[in-house]
Amino acid sequence: MNQQPNYTEHHPRWYRTRVSTYWWLEKPAYFLFILRELSSVFVAWFVVFLLMLVAAVTGGAESYRQFLAWAARPGVVALNVVSLLFVLLHTITWFNLAPQAMAVRFRGKRVPGIWIAGSNYAAWVIVSGVVLWLIVQ
Amino acid sequence: MxxxxxxxxxxxxxxxxxxxxxxxxxxxxxxxxxxxxxxxxxxxxxxxxxxxxxxxxxxxxxxxxxxxxxxxxxxxxxxxxxxxxxxxxxxxxxxxxxxxxxxxEMGDFMRKLPEVKPWIIRKEEKPLAEGEYLQTPEQLDDYKQFSMCINCMLCYAACPVVGLDSHFLGPAAIALAQRYNLDSRDQGAAERLEVLSQHEGIWGCTFVGECTKVCPKNVDPAGAIQRYKLKATIEWLKSFFMPRGAR
Amino acid sequence: MPKGVEHKRPIEPLLWLLFSAGGVLAALFVPVLLFLFGLAFPLGWLPAPSHSHMLALFGHPITRIVLFVLCVLSLFFWAHRFRYTLYDGLQIKHLNEVINVLCYGGAIVGSIVAGYILWQVPH
Structure with a gap:
């Protein structure tokens, strides 16, 4: 009658579900998240591509020309198109999440999120412009 | 219909x-x-x-x-x-x-919650005769959003990391820790940082952001965690460049 | 480092700092660079810069410093995100140490290679 109920940490009658390996397919938001995370792979590919370009330029005019010809091959172009899409996804998600990740104050007032995201986009435009101006003759 | x-x-x-x-x-x-x-x-x-x-x-x-x-x-x-x-x-x-x-069964959350010490910590309580701790509306605004949490566990249900790593403190607990860190009356941020800067604290979070989307009280736990990461990193840098006393 | 490494000083803030800085730089620089060298120049949408122009550009110390920082931080950005993707996406957290060596080790090796290649540019 006066028996104490036996509470254990792993109660035998609790039903426990395990997270599926494919949990990131369960919701569009999760899927977008995993795409955002995978964008890092294409950023890494860009580093490889950039270093190949630098090495080609170091190698002389002929190796630079060969590099551009290699980069024009359909397979490489396809890879770079996909990479560019992922990198853009990274840029957009990164800037859009920035206001959430930092609370900036100016004269005691919290700066609205749109200003933080906006300044990121403005910086992006400026950096892209400067890079274009430096490279394109 | x-x-x-x-x-x-x-x-x-x-x-x-x-x-x-x-x-x-x-x-x-x-x-x-x-x-x-x-x-x-x-x-x-x-x-x-x-x-x-x-x-x-x-x-x-x-x-x-x-x-x-x-x-x-x-x-x-x-x-x-x-x-x-x-x-x-x-x-x-x-x-x-x-x-x-x-x-x-939410016993797991109930065990994690007190770990972040979600209460006001004072190094020294001031005598009752000196009156209450005053706070300006701006100081209230600093933490008010994070104080709206009703422990409904929607954020835990939405967070994939909670499901994958049973040790992860989880969104609501970290947001509540931040609620007290940002309170002008509180002096316990350093104590909480010990718990939160463990791998199972803020660093487990990958900023999926779903906790914030499902929150019925607009608490924004995801924002709280990312800001905490920034703060923990700044504290970490300070520990290199500043003498102990200045921290 | 005045006090040396304390016993319980965590590594996470450093990794997160590298990750965030890399995320910002990659977001700012990579789209335009990838667009130019990956698509616009090879496909002839824009006239490719001459070899001498590229050599002068890459030979400039500021360019090389910027590119080195971009490469190193982007690699650590990759390492950090990819590590968590492997942990959570594939649920292979038990391979923790292998993943850490693969990701952060990869970033360190990549950084050394980047430094070497950028140093090789005639200057």
């Missing part, structure tokens, strides 16, 4: 079944009925054995959180008519063990 809607409710009766099953009920779909009203109708008229938690029916108590058509929701704030013509699937919150039907 049809005047009736079908509720597909997850049932788990441990004394008679090893796995949860789905039971379908027809309930009235009044314009002003929420999912919780549908469940109450089932319990009152159709099957008194249906088990679920609820109390205030006005988004304050945080006890009626369930998974409605795959999304974590407060069932008292989710209208049946939104899902017309139905069916509406009602299941317990994800990432928690199920005790019975729609009731989850």
């Amino acid at each position: 049809p005047d009736r809607i079908s509720l597909q409710v997850l049932r788990y009766r441990p004394e008679q079944e090893a796995e949860p099953t789905v039971q379908e009920f027809e309930v009235p779909c009044h314009k002003d009925w929420v999912v919780l009203d549908g469940l109450n109708y089932i319990k009152d008229r159709l099957d008194g054995s249906l088990t679920y938690r609820w109390s205030c029916r006005m988004g304050i108590c945080g006890s009626c959180g369930m998974t409605v058509n795959g999304e974590p929701k407060l069932t008292c704030a989710t209208f049946l008519s939104e899902y017309a013509p139905g069916p509406v699937q009602v299941a317990p919150l994800r990432n928690f063990p199920i005790i019975r039907d729609l009731v989850i």
